[in-house]
Amino acid sequence: MTKLSSKIKERLIIGGIFTTLFVGGFLHNKTHFDELSEFGEITEATIISFRYRSDARYNLTFEYYVDGKRYISSEAVSFFRCNETDNDNKGCIxxxxxxxxxxxDPNVCEIDLGKYNWTKGYKPH
Known part of the structure; x- marks a missing residue:
């Protein structure tokens, strides 16, 4: 009986961890969206890097300037090219x-990849 109850406890702990991570991620995204809705400004970002990650996704890194200060951010995306005939321009660098x-807080941002938003798995608001 003790082994069964320790397995149940283990599953409850693991379930609690996953639930906490899910709720935390949801709240982070909602806070992010709310802040951009209330304090959002538009600028331009330039893609500076496109690198493979270990989770079968790519890290798209971009830079942008706010009041003369350079900011760098990144987004996890699926593989894509800006021009299907240009094999060298992966990720629209x-x-x-x-x-x-x-x-x-200019570090809070959302890049709009236009017709490539599908690579992010969702469309920005």
């Missing part, structure tokens, strides 16, 4: 896209 940032 060097291309410019619209970006919304918070004037309260």
């Amino acid at each position: 060097g291309k410019i896209f619209k970006l919304t940032y918070s004037n309260k």
